[in-house]
Amino acid sequence: MxxxxxxxxxxxxxxxxxxxxxxxxxxxxxxxxxxxxxxxxxxxxxxxxxxxxxRPNVKKGNFSEEEEEIILVSHSQLGNRWSAIASRLPGRSDNDVKNHWHSHLKKRASEQNLVCGTTKENTVNSLPRFETENIEDIQQPANQINDFFESHVSFEDHNFTSSCTTTTTIDQQFEHISDYHNTGSSPGTIDDLRYFWDQLCPLENLEHINNHMDHVTSAHAFEDSNNYLGSYDNFYNNDYNSSIFDCPN
DNA sequence: AACCTTGGCAACCGCCTCCGG
DNA sequence: TCCGGAGGCGGTTGCCAAGGT
CATH class of the missing domain: 1.10.10.60 (Homeodomain-like)
Structure with a gap:
């Protein structure tokens, strides 16, 4: 009973x-x-x-300044969607994020005028600028990549696990994004890419996006000096594709 | 030393959505 | 189509330690 x-x-x-x-x-x-x-x-x-x-890999202890910054920015974008915000912080639970917000960040956010809904215009204006004015130019590849993540890739404990599809399909998917960015050219800063995903992908896929971003930032795809991303063409079709999606057998 | 207040955090509660029968 | 169970989520509570009076 x-x-x-x-x-x-x-x-x-x-x-x-x-x-x-x-x-x-x-x-x-x-x-x-x-x-x-x-x-x-x-x-x-x-x-x-x-x-x-x-659970394994759960992170306890103090939040770093980077983590706090992510929470503040995410909350300004998402509001009290703690699980969505927590998905941007590997190892942190939604409860942890929620508690930390109420005990540490809430006051700071209001001081910085970062509370969701109160400064929407300011937030949008301060977001990184993407390199095109035409949002539809990137809508289609974004959706296709999103569909690809949904149908081909699964995630466990914040790690990629390939479903062992053919690389042909993967190549086709990533061609779109490299096409958009004109082969060999820089798509912008790491924040641009973050904004790209945030704006164009359903919130339900935040974990996918975060894993994607983790791999982007951990790889050598951007130049340390100015934080600009390197070639999408090289990154997606060579480094990223081979290191992440290739099946061991 | 005793009491009170406050902050941090673990855990509970209730609502919602999803899914299978 | 409906219904009930399971899981997920956000709001809230309650405990405890630390600091203040």
Whole structure:
């Protein structure tokens, strides 16, 4: 019965039971898991504990200035969509981001006039400029790439896992973006690319976008001196494509 | 030393959406 | 089409430690 369910802080023993169970059997049904794991907790409680505290790669401790900046900017764009904001911060849970916002950043945001909805015009004006005035020029390739991510790539624990499709399809998809940017030319700054994705892709795909951005920023696709992206043609069709999408076998 | 206030954070609650029967 | 269960999400609560009086 639900009245038998334990509430409140989790003990070390309970944590260990949950970790052991998930490591052994994986996550298959949160509502049934407590019973099989020997826990007197609700499935929701188990899920929350796992997502916010126990799962691998979860990041605890102080937020860096970069992370805070991402939260501030994201909140100005997305409002209280904590899970969407958290997806831009690998290892951070939506609960962490939400708590940090309320305890640290809310006041700062209002001081900087960054609260969502209050300064929409200012926010738009301060966004990085993209290199074309014609938004439709990039709408189509953006949608196609987005569709590609949706249908061909899955993500687990913030890592790419290829679904082993043919590289022909991948090449075709990325041709569009390199075509748009005129082969060999710079598409702009890293912020331009961020803005590009933010503006043109559904918010549901934020995790995809973030993974994409992680790979862009971690690769040698932009020049350190001015933070400008290098050639899309080289990056997508050679470095990025081969390093990320090639199947080991 | 005792009490009060405040801030940080873990966890709960209720609502919503999705999906399968 | 409807309904109920499961999971996801944002708002809120409650505990605890630290600092102030």
């Amino acid at each position: 639900s009245t038998d369910l334990k509430k409140g802080a989790w003990s070390v023993e309970e944590d260990q039971k949950l970790i052991t169970y998930i490591n052994r059997y994986g996550i298959w049904n949160w509502s049934q898991m407590p019973r099989f794991a020997g826990l007197s907790r609700s499935g929701k409680s188990c899920r929350l504990r796992w997502m916010n505290y126990l």
